[in-house]
Amino acid sequence: MMGNKKEIQKQILHFKQELSPARLLAVTKYSELEDLISAYEAGQRDFGESRIQDLKAKAEELSSRGYLDIRWHFIGHIQSNKFNRLLKIPGLTYIHSIDSFKILEDLYKKEDHFEGQYLRFFLEFKTTDEDEKGGIDSYDELAKCTNFILNHPQSKFIFHGLMTMGPIRTENFEEDAIKSFKKLRKTRDQLKADFDLPKLKLSMGMSSDYKFALKEGSDWVRIGSSIFKE
Ligand SMILES: *Cc1c(COP(=O)(O)O)cnc(C)c1O
Numbered sequence: 415m416m417g418n419k420k421e422i423q424k425q426i427l428h429f430k431q432e433l434s435p436a437r438l439l440a441v442t443k444y445s446e447l448e449d450l451i452s453a454y455e456a457g458q459r460d461f462g463e464s465r466i467q468d469l470k471a472k473a474e475e476l477s478s479r480g481y482l483d484i485r486w487h488f489i490g491h492i493q494s495n496k497f498n499r500l501l502k503i504p505g506l507t508y509i510h511s512i513d514s515f516k517i518l519e520d521l522y523k524k525e526d527h528f529e530g531q532y533l534r535f536f537l538e539f540k541t542t543d544e545d546e547k548g549g550i551d552s553y554d555e556l557a558k559c560t561n562f563i564l565n566h567p568q569s570k571f572i573f574h575g576l577m578t579m580g581p582i583r584t585e586n587f588e589e590d591a592i593k594s595f596k597k598l599r600k601t602r603d604q605l606k607a608d609f610d611l612p613k614l615k616l617s618m619g620m621s622s623d624y625k626f627a628l629k630e631g632s633d634w635v636r637i638g639s640s641i642f643k644e
Pocket residue numbers: 441443464489490579619620621622636637638639640
């Protein structure tokens with residue numbers, strides 16, 4: 415369904431202001447191209463998709479129409495055999511969802527397929543015990559990933575921070591969201607200290623829980639439905 419242009423633009427301006435200094439990632443997985451363009455016209459340049467084929471279709475269409483300054487963020491689960499396709503997408507600038515050591519290794523193996531200048535990525539960390547969610551689930555595994563990254567310093571891939579998904583099915587939504595985001599922040603702080611990585615960022619918060627994520631110091635908030643769906 416197509417949203418209302420004025421409403422979308424109002425939401426973009428509203429969120430940019432409310433989230434600042436955290437950045438708004440506008441998630442377009444429910445949106446038509448024209449809605450994305452409405453957001454673009456309000457000044458939004460960072461857009462996120464969770465399926466490779468949708469990202470590819472939107473990015474290629476917009477690039478062919480001359481929108482060359484969009485920064486695309488991939489936020490979905492990745493299968494190793496899809497990296498070739500993902501890395502070639504025009505404007506791909508961030509991946510938020512490197513969710514295992516294996517996927518990290520596979521990313522680095524495919525570096526030749528990436529045609530951009532730099533690609534910043536987040537390691538996805540599991541901060542709730544909901545089974546259907548992916549992510550790295552121990553500090554040891556994160557440390558193993560970080561060692562691997564530090565052993566490959568000459569790369570176009572830049573370790574940008576940690577990402578998490580807050581709780582979905584819970585009776586104490588607020589309490590559990592705060593717990594999840596605090597856990598990510600503490601884990602990030604530990605990693606910063608242990609590996610001397612002072613710039614690591616946090617990608618956390620969506621339409622339903624971003625206020626709690628902001629309180630815990632989120633740097634990137636990923637909002638879809640509150641902008642594009644009424
Ligand atoms: C869909 C999605 C979002 C945005 O969710 P909304 O509830 O629509 O704001 C954020 N992060 C990820 C990983 C998503 O898949």
